[in-house]
Amino acid sequence: MKYKDRSGNVVNQETKQDSILKTLYTKRWGRMLLKPFLAPGVSRFAGAILDSRITTPFIMPFVKANQIDLSEYKPKFYSSYNDFFSREIKPEVRPIDADVRTLITPADGKLSVYPITEDLQVTIKDTPYTVAELLKNRKVARQYQEGYLVVVRLTVDNYHRYCYVADGLKGKTHFIKGVLHTVNPVANDYVPIYKENCREYCRIRTEQFGEIIQMEVGAMMVGRICNYHSVKKVTKGEEKGKFEFGGSTVILILPKDSVEIDEDLLENTKEGYETLVKMGERIGIRKEKNYDEK
Numbered sequence: 001m002k003y004k005d006r007s008g009n010v011v012n013q014e015t016k017q018d019s020i021l022k023t024l025y026t027k028r029w030g031r032m033l034l035k036p037f038l039a040p041g042v043s044r045f046a047g048a049i050l051d052s053r054i055t056t057p058f059i060m061p062f063v064k065a066n067q068i069d070l071s072e073y074k075p076k077f078y079s080s081y082n083d084f085f086s087r088e089i090k091p092e093v094r095p096i097d098a099d100v101r102t103l104i105t106p107a108d109g110k111l112s113v114y115p116i117t118e119d120l121q122v123t124i125k126d127t128p129y130t131v132a133e134l135l136k137n138r139k140v141a142r143q144y145q146e147g148y149l150v151v152v153r154l155t156v157d158n159y160h161r162y163c164y165v166a167d168g169l170k171g172k173t174h175f176i177k178g179v180l181h182t183v184n185p186v187a188n189d190y191v192p193i194y195k196e197n198c199r200e201y202c203r204i205r206t207e208q209f210g211e212i213i214q215m216e217v218g219a220m221m222v223g224r225i226c227n228y229h230s231v232k233k234v235t236k237g238e239e240k241g242k243f244e245f246g247g248s249t250v251i252l253i254l255p256k257d258s259v260e261i262d263e264d265l266l267e268n269t270k271e272g273y274e275t276l277v278k279m280g281e282r283i284g285i286r287k288e289k290n291y292d293e294k
Contacts, residue, residue: 003110004273007265011276034172041053047082047224050245065112086160086226086242094159094236096157096280099165100208103259103284104236107162107250109152111283113265116147116253131253134215136176136199140174145240146256152277154248161242162250164234165214168206172231175200200225201251204234207288213253237280259284 003011049055058081063070072093078084097104105111114122122129131149132141152161164170176199201215216225225248227241234240261284268275277283 002273004268005275005276006266006281008264009274011123022033047244050082050085051080053080056084057082061268062156063144068157084147084172084245085156085264088161089159093277096163097282099282099285100236101286101288102282103209103254103262103286104163104165105150105152105277105281106165106214106240106252107152107154107160107279108158109154109250109277111265111267111277112151112153112274113261113283114149114151114269116144116149118145120149122149122151132250134199135213135253140213144253144255148252148254148259150252150254150260150261150283152250152252153274154243154250156245158246159279161249161279162216162240164204164205164236164238164240165192165252166206166208166212166236169206170210170232171203171205171233173200173227200227209258212255212258213242213251215251215253216243217249217251258285260287 005011056078059078061079062068062084074087074088074090076087078087094108114120116131120130127148130141131144132138198218199215201213203211203213205211216227218225224244225241226244229240262282265275265283
């Protein structure tokens with residue numbers, strides 16, 4: 001995996017998840033082994049197991065393997081592996097950029113950003129996706145031409161709660177049913193990712209950035225999306241929901257002339273790097289000209 005941090009340093013980082021999935025997806029026997037696990041019934045069964053107390057012995061080995069600093073998280077007795085996986089971080093560890101003009105990242109993860117053009121196909125390891133395919137709605141997708149598509153990919157070592165990126169009015173949630181599958185990029189050589197993943201999205205009417213879309217994508221082996229709210233006023237940095245076990249993805253779809261994305265993020269994506277980000281940090285700033293004209 002090719003990553004850069006916000007200082008421009010190249011980071012060589014491969015999680016055990018990356019390593020295992022690379023083996024499974026690049027071997028015929030591995031792909032055959034994975035196929036049964038895509039069935040919804042198997043995923044539900046796995047979710048029930050991960051919600052049970054019998055999984056607590058797996059917590060500390062996971063912590064050690066992924067070098068997780070538990071002092072950053074709120075003290076709690078974890079009743080199951082899933083309870084631990086969606087653990088809550090201390091607020092001071094993930095400060096929210098308070099400047100009303102800034103757009104923040106909704107989650108920890110590996111970020112890529114793409115200008116939305118009429119023929120945009122987001123390619124992750126040679127597998128293309130269009131905005132219309134993500135939304136399953138060509139009419140809505142057309143409204144975001146010349147905006148930006150921001151993809152934040154989470155792996156198992158990341159913090160798995162996510163927040164709203166701006167103040168606004170959240171609309172209803174749209175659920176798109178799909179076959180649960182991994183969002184890890186090594187899979188894309190063999191299986192289309194987002195076409196097979198369940199996902200949820202909502203439109204958020206913001207004063208700062210117009211009407212943005214925030215989408216959460218589930219993943220193989222449970223990957224449950226737990227969103228908290230129906231239609232309501234939301235605030236920047238307010239927790240929107242959490243993922244249960246599995247790698248996951250949060251996507252932002254931004255309208256034209258709403259945001260100036262930070263240049264390092266655009267350049268890193270062009271160069272084939274994902275950028276390591278933390279929930280609440282700035283990834284762009286509103287285009288002031290829109291507000292000067294009002």
